[in-house]
Amino acid sequence: xxxxxxxxxxxxxxxxxxxxxxxxxxxxxxxxxxxxxxxxxxxxxxxxxxxxxxxxxxxxxxxxxxxxxxxxxxxxxxxxxxxxxxxxxxxxxxxxxxxxxxxxxxxxxxxxxxxxxxxxxxxxxxxxxxxxxx
Numbered sequence: 429x430x431x432x433x434x435x436x437x438x439x440x441x442x443x444x445x446x447x448x449x450x451x452x453x454x455x456x457x458x459x460x461x462x463x464x465x466x467x468x469x470x471x472x473x474x475x476x477x478x479x480x481x482x483x484x485x486x487x488x489x490x491x492x493x494x495x496x497x498x499x500x501x502x503x504x505x506x507x508x509x510x511x512x513x514x515x516x517x518x519x520x521x522x523x524x525x526x527x528x529x530x531x532x533x534x535x536x537x538x539x540x541x542x543x544x545x546x547x548x549x550x551x552x553x554x555x556x557x558x559x560x561x562x
């Protein structure tokens with residue numbers, strides 16, 4: 429995570445930051461412009477699915493805004509990390525009921541390790557932000 433002199437590796441962290449920002453910016457916008465699609469993936473046991481979609485989309489966009497400023501980057505990253513974990517039941521539901529979504533099963537399976545990669549990228553942004561402020 430650090431270069432040979434103990435400084436945060438800014439190129440890798442910058443790439444991670446851009447990927448995380450784009451991921452949640454596109455995802456957050458999708459919650460509002462493709463609400464019907466987003467609603468389809470909410471497990472039936474989730475109460476108030478429309479509220480869940482709207483709130484999670486708003487949190488994604490707030491997280492993106494927080495990532496843009498160094499002072500708020502770590503708290504925003506922590507929020508997005510926790511949000512990513514919180515929405516994991518959606519991926520499990522989709523894996524259990526692939527016939528409902530018209531998406532190849534292998535793509536649904538691929539989303540699981542991609543979520544892990546996303547979590548690692550978010551953690552990288554958080555940790556390097558802490559290190560650069562220390």
